[in-house]
Amino acid sequence: MADLPDTMLAAYLTELGGPERIRIGHLPVPVPGPTDVLVRTELMAVNHVDTFVRSGGYRTHTPFPFVIGRDLVGSVARTGEGVDEFAIEEKVWCNSLGHQGRQGSFSELAVVPRERLYRLPAQADPATAASVLHTAATAYLGLFRTGSLRLGETVFVAGAAGGVGSAAVQLAVAAGARVIAAAAPEDFDWCRRCGADLLIDYRDQALPALLEAAAPEGFDLWWDNSGRHDLDLAVPLLKRGGRIIALAGMAARPVLPMGALYTRDASIRGFAISNASAADLAEAAPVINDLLATKRLISRINATYPLTAAAEAHRQMEVGVKGRILVASDPDPG
Ligand SMILES: NC(=O)c1ccc[n+]([C@@H]2O[C@H](COP(=O)([O-])OP(=O)(O)OC[C@H]3O[C@@H](n4cnc5c(N)ncnc54)[C@H](OP(=O)(O)O)[C@@H]3O)[C@@H](O)[C@H]2O)c1
Structure with a gap:
């Protein structure tokens, strides 16, 4: 030694x-x-x-x-x-x-x-690996453990161009989900490379109508790592049983349209990777390794x-x- x-x-x-x-x-x-x-x-x-x-x-x-x-x-x-x-x-x-x-x-x-x-x-490329270890583990645990994401579901990702957002897009796509992503137009190409099916400019005044048109049946999973949390926008766009993953926006104080939430059997599920156990993280690790290696x-x-x-x-x-x-x-x- x-x-x-x-x-x-x-x-x-x-x-x-x-x-x-x-x-x-x-x-x-x-x-x-x-x-x-x-x-x-x-x-x-x-x-x-x-x-x-x-x-x-x-x-x-x-x-x-x-x-x-x-x-x-x-x-x-x-x-x-x-x-x-x-x-x-x-x-x-x-x-x-x-x-x-x-x-x-x-x-x-x-x-x-x-x-x-x-x-x-x-x-695996070491630099790519170092850059996704936190974000991809967050995406894995948030999407699959907290969010119960299933094959063929429709996912909205706000902040899709960011570290966590781009990892969430890639993992959701790899799991067979349809991903609608919100980002700035200059980041559309990057989000497309991550596999997003449809891109929407988050600053577009017509955002609610664009989202409704993108998923007329509603969203199964709503992932907002911009931290804005416009629940007045999100909750009515959820499918029955839809889940909102709350993982960002330490100081956010959103208004919650309660009726729209419970009449959909919808839920808001909080999640912080800092609380993940060693076993949770060890479950994410081989998935991250497989995606990095390929x-x-x-x-x-x-x-x-x-x-x-x-x-x-x-x-x-x-x-x-x-x-x-x-x-x-x-x-x-x-
Ligand atoms: N709970 C957890 O376990 C956990 C784990 C990791 C990270 N986080 C949190 O997740 C958040 C994101 O982390 P990150 O590393 O992905 O940050 P990041 O790389 O800075 O990404 C944030 C993204 O949000 C976008 N954005 C800003 N305003 C937006 C809006 N109104 N609509 C849509 N997108 C908007 C930004 O786009 P522009 O470039 O256009 O501004 C950027 O792409 C942070 O708050 C972080 O603390 C939580």
């Missing part, structure tokens, strides 16, 4: 707050417990939730110094004494670090509990920052950019 250094470069917090609170420096290399794996990180992603954890907007246990970041793609550096299913140098990924007391992924080396670590298929899960990458620029990567996420933001352990990611 190769010798490891005593310290590693990391992006970490000593208190919650804005991106300026992110410190770059050396921390001791963590020691994996008997059922953990120490991973040499390669690529990480910035997600909205990472900015909520950093700021304190999403409360979770963050032992200081707290390494930020949720996802990683990397290779096995060392295994705990009880772990025999992973080999040194094997390519792996994780999408559930940096919350509930676990240290995050934005460091050269990161400890991952064995049940949260998955092999990366040789055919190039059926694509993403738009806006930029890749070095680990030392983690604060700037967070700022860009908060400003709002089109495409995913990655962070690389390589000081010169190109």
Whole structure:
């Protein structure tokens, strides 16, 4: 087993707050417990939730110094004494670090509990993988577990061009659903590449009529990751038994047309991937791996920052950019 250094470069917090609170420096290399794996990180992603954890907007246990970041793609550096299913140098990924007391992924080396670590298929592109680990797992659990999506159903995705939206479009299409997507016109081509059957401009004044024409029988599943939640629009457009997945819009206070909801046997189902168990995430992992290996899960990458620029990567996420933001352990990611 190769010798490891005593310290590693990391992006970490000593208190919650804005991106300026992110410190770059050396921390001791963590020691994996008997059922953990120490991973040499390669690529990480910035997600909205990472900015909520950093700021304190999403409360979770963050032992200081707290390494930020949720996802990683990397290779096995060392295994705990009880772990025999992973080999040194094997390519792996994780999408559930940096919350509930676990240290995050934005460091050269990161400890991952064995049940949260998955092999990366040789055919998968590491950058594409890193950019969809969080979004595709969100889409999988939201569509199939929370949303009970079935073959042939009609799905509406608002915010379809975004990270989660584009993953939701792709997974719903892969599952045989008909997908109507709302996005800005400049993103229509991207959404078509994701497989959306019909595109609608979310700023179009005629949106209600366009949606009604697109699905005269109504929608089975309504997925709005723009966070707007116009329930006056959504509920009357649901089929009987239709489901609205609530997964975004922390501060939204929508008006609910109650009669239209219960007379349709419709429901609004809340979901946060941070609550997903290791077993839930392990159910999503082989689906994500299969789609990555067969190039059926694509993403738009806006930029890749070095680990030392983690604060700037967070700022860009908060400003709002089109495409995913990655962070690389390589000081010169190109
Ligand atoms: N509950 C969970 O488990 C979970 C997991 C992951 C993410 N999330 C949440 O999901 C949300 C989306 O995340 P993301 O990573 O996909 O963000 P993102 O990449 O920033 O995407 C947001 C998308 O919403 C679009 N949009 C804005 N206003 C819209 C409107 N009125 N109608 C339709 N689309 C609109 C944006 O389009 P423009 O570019 O045109 O503005 C953008 O494409 C965030 O709030 C995040 O916190 C929740």
